Amino acid sequence: MDDLLADFVAETREMLEASTGEIVAWEADPADRARLDTIFRFVHTVKGNCGFFDFPRLAALSHAAEDALADCRAGRREPDSALVSVVLAIIDRIVAMVDAIEAGEQFPEGGDDELIAALQPGAEAPALPHAPASALLDDFNPETGETTLAKRAEPVAAQRSIRLPVDLLDRVMSGVSDMVLARNDLAHRLRQAGTQPTIDGPFERLTTILADVRDAITRMRMQRIETLFSAVPRLVRDLSSELGKQVMVDLEGGDVELDREMIETIRDPITHIIRNAIDHGIEKPGERLANGKREIGMLSIAARQSGNTISIVISDDGRGLDEERIAAKAISTGLITADQRAQMSREAILQLIFQPGFSTAETVSNVSGRGVGLDVVRENLERVGGSIKVSSSNHVGTLFTLQIPLTLSIIAGLTVEVSDQRFAIPQSYVEEIIHASAKALDFTRVGETALVTFRGVRVPCLMLTDVLGLPTGDLADGQHIMVMLRLASGDLFALAVDRIHSHGDIVVKPLAPAVMRTGLYAGSSLLDDGRPVLLLDVTNIAATHDLVSDAKSRVLRAFEEDDESAAAEVQRAMLFTHFDGRRCAIRLELVQRIETAPASALDLSGSTSRAVIEGEILPVVGLPDGPVPAEKIRLLRLTDGACELLHAVREVDDAALLEGALEPEPNDPLVEAVTLVDGQTVALLDGHELFARHSKPAEAAAKPVCRLPDSDWARSILAPLVASAGYKVASDADNHEDVAIWFDDEYEAAAALDVEFRSPVIRLRDAPEAPDAAETIYRYDRDGLIRALRQARKTMGAR
Amino acid sequence: MDDLLVMAQIAGRRCALHAHDVQSVIEIAAVTPIPRAPDFIAGITAMRSQALTVIDCRRALGFDPDHWATDNRAIVVSISGYSYALLIDAIEDITSGMGQPEEIPGGFGPEWSRVATGLIETRVGPALLIDVAALIAGPDPIGAAA
Numbered sequence: 001m002d003d004l005l006a007d008f009v010a011e012t013r014e015m016l017e018a019s020t021g022e023i024v025a026w027e028a029d030p031a032d033r034a035r036l037d038t039i040f041r042f043v044h045t046v047k048g049n050c051g052f053f054d055f056p057r058l059a060a061l062s063h064a065a066e067d068a069l070a071d072c073r074a075g076r077r078e079p080d081s082a083l084v085s086v087v088l089a090i091i092d093r094i095v096a097m098v099d100a101i102e103a104g105e106q107f108p109e110g111g112d113d114e115l116i117a118a119l120q121p122g123a124e125a126p127a128l129p130h131a132p133a134s135a136l137l138d139d140f141n142p143e144t145g146e147t148t149l150a151k152r153a154e155p156v157a158a159q160r161s162i163r164l165p166v167d168l169l170d171r172v173m174s175g176v177s178d179m180v181l182a183r184n185d186l187a188h189r190l191r192q193a194g195t196q197p198t199i200d201g202p203f204e205r206l207t208t209i210l211a212d213v214r215d216a217i218t219r220m221r222m223q224r225i226e227t228l229f230s231a232v233p234r235l236v237r238d239l240s241s242e243l244g245k246q247v248m249v250d251l252e253g254g255d256v257e258l259d260r261e262m263i264e265t266i267r268d269p270i271t272h273i274i275r276n277a278i279d280h281g282i283e284k285p286g287e288r289l290a291n292g293k294r295e296i297g298m299l300s301i302a303a304r305q306s307g308n309t310i311s312i313v314i315s316d317d318g319r320g321l322d323e324e325r326i327a328a329k330a331i332s333t334g335l336i337t338a339d340q341r342a343q344m345s346r347e348a349i350l351q352l353i354f355q356p357g358f359s360t361a362e363t364v365s366n367v368s369g370r371g372v373g374l375d376v377v378r379e380n381l382e383r384v385g386g387s388i389k390v391s392s393s394n395h396v397g398t399l400f401t402l403q404i405p406l407t408l409s410i411i412a413g414l415t416v417e418v419s420d421q422r423f424a425i426p427q428s429y430v431e432e433i434i435h436a437s438a439k440a441l442d443f444t445r446v447g448e449t450a451l452v453t454f455r456g457v458r459v460p461c462l463m464l465t466d467v468l469g470l471p472t473g474d475l476a477d478g479q480h481i482m483v484m485l486r487l488a489s490g491d492l493f494a495l496a497v498d499r500i501h502s503h504g505d506i507v508v509k510p511l512a513p514a515v516m517r518t519g520l521y522a523g524s525s526l527l528d529d530g531r532p533v534l535l536l537d538v539t540n541i542a543a544t545h546d547l548v549s550d551a552k553s554r555v556l557r558a559f560e561e562d563d564e565s566a567a568a569e570v571q572r573a574m575l576f577t578h579f580d581g582r583r584c585a586i587r588l589e590l591v592q593r594i595e596t597a598p599a600s601a602l603d604l605s606g607s608t609s610r611a612v613i614e615g616e617i618l619p620v621v622g623l624p625d626g627p628v629p630a631e632k633i634r635l636l637r638l639t640d641g642a643c644e645l646l647h648a649v650r651e652v653d654d655a656a657l658l659e660g661a662l663e664p665e666p667n668d669p670l671v672e673a674v675t676l677v678d679g680q681t682v683a684l685l686d687g688h689e690l691f692a693r694h695s696k697p698a699e700a701a702a703k704p705v706c707r708l709p710d711s712d713w714a715r716s717i718l719a720p721l722v723a724s725a726g727y728k729v730a731s732d733a734d735n736h737e738d739v740a741i742w743f744d745d746e747y748e749a750a751a752a753l754d755v756e757f758r759s760p761v762i763r764l765r766d767a768p769e770a771p772d773a774a775e776t777i778y779r780y781d782r783d784g785l786i787r788a789l790r791q792a793r794k795t796m797g798a799r
Numbered sequence: 800m801d802d803l804l805v806m807a808q809i810a811g812r813r814c815a816l817h818a819h820d821v822q823s824v825i826e827i828a829a830v831t832p833i834p835r836a837p838d839f840i841a842g843i844t845a846m847r848s849q850a851l852t853v854i855d856c857r858r859a860l861g862f863d864p865d866h867w868a869t870d871n872r873a874i875v876v877s878i879s880g881y882s883y884a885l886l887i888d889a890i891e892d893i894t895s896g897m898g899q900p901e902e903i904p905g906g907f908g909p910e911w912s913r914v915a916t917g918l919i920e921t922r923v924g925p926a927l928l929i930d931v932a933a934l935i936a937g938p939d940p941i942g943a944a945a
Contacts, residue, residue: 469834511843512935515840521833
């Protein structure tokens with residue numbers, strides 16, 4: 001809540017700062033329409049924002065000013081100097097109130113009604129405490145944009161920060177990219193020259209440092225869109241309860257990262273659209289039920305990143321946009337003529353809602369007002385080179401698609417190959433990668449169109465060679481790799497490629513306009529070896545092949561999917577061949593992923609076998625007796641939600657639907673049932689028994705607690721180590737600990753004061769050399785520390 | 800206008816580019832072709848961490864590049880924020896221009912007129928002064944603008 005409030009204060013200030021010049025200019029010329037619009041937007045936004053908080057006075061003031069200004073905009077009233085004075089006095093008061101809100105003070109009562117009354121046409125100008133507009137901006141420092149904020153915010157310990165021009169960040173960023181390439185070049189040459197221990201060591205260090213720097217620089221600019229999304233549920237809740245509607249919100253793609261700057265730019269537009277969707281789009285529960293809809297409205301926001309653009313799709317299943325009303329309104333306001341109307345497609349008419357001064361709302365509510373939102377939304381997006389589109393079906397829903405460009409971004413990309421050329425695909429689109437020979441995929445050609453079956457649904461398939469006009473490789477149909485891509489609109493299609501290469505972070509650079517016009521590429525990037533690679537524009541490729549559905553079918557489909565999942569839980573299982581040759585299956589929900597580990601990663605000593613996967617030790621089941629029969633071994637990584645275990649398999653076959661009857665198998669406790677898949681018997685493993693037998697007890701509950709010394713070093717350096725050793729780091733809330741780590745000097749001081757130690761203590765010393773007879777560990781002796789922590793854990797277990 | 804000019808051979812003719820348009824001259828190594836791009840765009844190539852769009856100037860003018868050998872060097876220019884590598888026959892020299900570019904009665908021929916600012920006298924003789932932005936627009940600027 002405090003964050004929201006701080007945002008509100010900051011935003012109000014920012015807007016005022018931006019409109020400083022406008023206010024002064026408006027005072028000089030009240031008839032100036034452009035200035036009027038700016039000030040109108042200011043009060044409108046203040047009104048909209050304070051609607052979420054309980055600021056009735058602010059809301060009343062801004063609403064009154066907005067009404068008066070709206071009259072001026074509509075030409076019902078001529079702005080005169082008296083009106084200007086009152087409006088400025090109101091803005092003045094809004095600023096003072098915002099200051100009071102921030103300082104947590106009570107703003108003195110009274111005076112609001114006089115101001116509001118003075119707004120009425122013909123009202124006598126009261127003796128206003130109005131100073132010229134410029135005076136109200138006195139405590140603005142135009143150079144920094146800081147207001148008295150800094151003074152008032154003093155009690156809060158602020159995170160240290162500085163402002164930097166983005167240009168500078170860009171320069172550093174491209175410098176680091178160059179360094180990475182120089183490093184790769186050097187690595188190549190070093191490999192050619194053979195091993196040289198004196199050089200390899202420092203080179204490794206250089207590599208590590210460079211990776212760190214690159215990471216840090218990237219993060220400097222990037223922020224997850226989650227930061228924006230996090231405020232949405234609250235916003236939706238408040239709005240829907242205010243309007244007496246029921247709305248469920250569904251957020252997707254919160255891990256998409258984009259420029260901090262860009263997040264700030266799209267914050268307002270998205271808020272506006274959400275507000276409109278709930279106010280105008282989604283109907284009241286009664287009306288929804290009458291129309292055969294579920295009474296809870298769905299609002300979904302999905303973000304996807306593709307090369308230089310991020311697309312954000314905001315869709316609701318409300319009443320949709322009314323083409324006729326929009327057209328009628330546009331004609332009546334002179335936006336278009338009746339003749340033009342006759343020639344316009346529905347699509348084109350819907351886009352009119354982004355025109356300035358447009359609104360079809362019959363009642364002006366407190367929440368979203370006179371259509372001021374959407375033209376500002378479009379303006380804001382276009383200013384940063386983005387775009388917005390709307391599609392809608394009557395009584396089915398509305399879908400806004402925002403495209404926001406990123407001139408410089410780093411995304412996770414998958415490198416694929418066709419006809420000996422490599423291309424990159426943004427990882428965020430990739431749903432799954434399947435070899436086309438997999439039986440379940442059922443690759444077929446219907447006419448000229450290729451189809452595959454994915455999770456029981458026929459999905460169109462594009463051959464990348466056809467899309468790009470490249471010669472078809474020597475791979476026969478059905479020998480390709482299928483990359484299943486899901487678009488931001490929810491549509492799914494398969495892209496057939498020859499080979500998959502690596503995936504990793506790629507730095508996306510813009511392409512020349514002539515190349516962008518092909519509509520196939522979203523940008524370019526450089527591979528590790530310095531060769532350029534083109535990034536495919538998945539959305540556009542899908543659109544040119546008519547694979548993107550409109551809003552209607554999307555919303556309908558969402559319903560269907562819901563119904564399906566409610567009707568029948570489709571049971572699916574992963575088929576594999578056990579080391580003893582049995583064909584087995586395990587429920588797919590349990591399988592997290594398939595790992596391949598070298599035999600050396602297995603530890604067969606002890607009662608349970610274990611394997612090290614990515615630094616984690618996990619129990620392994622399903623291994624044959626005796627030595628591991630292969631150098632590399634396939635492991636199914638299973639999870640029950642809390643803990644994980646690995647199941648070794650000879651061969652992973654395929655995923656399959658469990659359609660046949662399940663015959664219980666009473667003799668083998670590890671087998672839940674036997675069933676038929678493709679006419680062959682398959683033993684379905686009992687997940688419950690498997691986890692009951694082999695999993696470690698759920699770690700979260702049993703994690704021992706370790707208290708750390710209170711210092712930065714402990715928090716940032718020691719804590720991760722302790723956590724990786726299987727401990728929970730004690731927070732202030734934890735009033736007990738299983739083991740404590742102390743700095744030796746502090747320990748001795750405490751011991752001298754006869755402090756009672758409630759738990760075993762590990763003492764750390766600063767010097768590498770051990771002083772005599774002290775049970776201390778050098779603070780950077782990693783092995784020693786881990787040994788001590790393990791020891792503590794064991795004695796704990798013994799207690 | 801006594802500024803410096805980069806002299807180059809394009810499609811067998813001597814051409815001049817303003818030196819301040821030219822960022823550098825590079826040796827073209829591997830070019831990654833761009834499927835479905837206009838054919839005067841040879842592909843993209845890497846210069847340090849930058850990706851350059853390689854324009855085959857002979858094709859951009861509407862000639863067949865096979866008629867002229869190239870020494871695989873390219874002129875790097877930057878137009879409205881994008882960097883291009885202009886693949887030409889050969890780089891000749893850097894010299895200074897004398898006087899203003901001039902129109903010639905009868906023009907320079909249909910291919911050349913589109914990209915030429917005019918005839919410029921230089922210390923090594925007359926040359927065609929090239930408008931780089933027009934050159935990278937390709938042989939079919941109407942289609943390209945669409």
